[in-house]
Amino acid sequence: MQYFLYVLFGVLGGLIGGMGMGGGTILIPLLTxxxxxxxxxxxxxxxxxxxxxxxxxxxxxxxxxLVDFTALLKVLPFALALSILSSFFALKINSDVLRTIFGxxxxxxxxxFMLKTIKNYLTKYLSSHNNNSIINKLKIYVIKKYN
Numbered sequence: 480m481q482y483f484l485y486v487l488f489g490v491l492g493g494l495i496g497g498m499g500m501g502g503g504t505i506l507i508p509l510l511t512x513x514x515x516x517x518x519x520x521x522x523x524x525x526x527x528x529x530x531x532x533x534x535x536x537x538x539x540x541x542x543x544x545l546v547d548f549t550a551l552l553k554v555l556p557f558a559l560a561l562s563i564l565s566s567f568f569a570l571k572i573n574s575d576v577l578r579t580i581f582g583x584x585x586x587x588x589x590x591x592f593m594l595k596t597i598k599n600y601l602t603k604y605l606s607s608h609n610n611n612s613i614i615n616k617l618k619i620y621v622i623k624k625y626n
Contacts, residue, residue, distance in 0.1 A: 484513055489528070496532045499540065503529065504585070511578065518578040519569060 488509040496502025503525035510521035540546050569577060 481514065484509075488513075492525070492528065493532055496529065497536050499536060502532060507581065508585075518574040518581065522569065522577075522581075 488506055491509065492502035492506035494502075495505050503522070506525050506528070507518075507521045510516040510524060511518055516524070537546070
């Protein structure tokens, strides 16, 4: 069963990673929660598995002209510098603290994505419908409900 979970989690991480959304976003929590792998070890597994996935995905994205090299050159030096510093930081702190930092980060990012999605949906919905009719329906509902 444990081997099956490793395979399944690898498939899920590869699927998400191949789409450029960060396979570690799903791989790390799956490894720590379901296989009880310590946070730092799960992050290391993610980093090692990320290398071949990134090479293949990047080749496909470059081939399809989806890479903005100008933006990449602006981001890359700072990302590399801070990845070196944060690697040493991760080695110095407790696995539970590392897991908490990762969890808070995922919660913040997930909340931002969720709120943006809701905002986009409401904007599309309200712009495609007559605003007056929606407001009137709400007024009628509130009047009936509370009178």
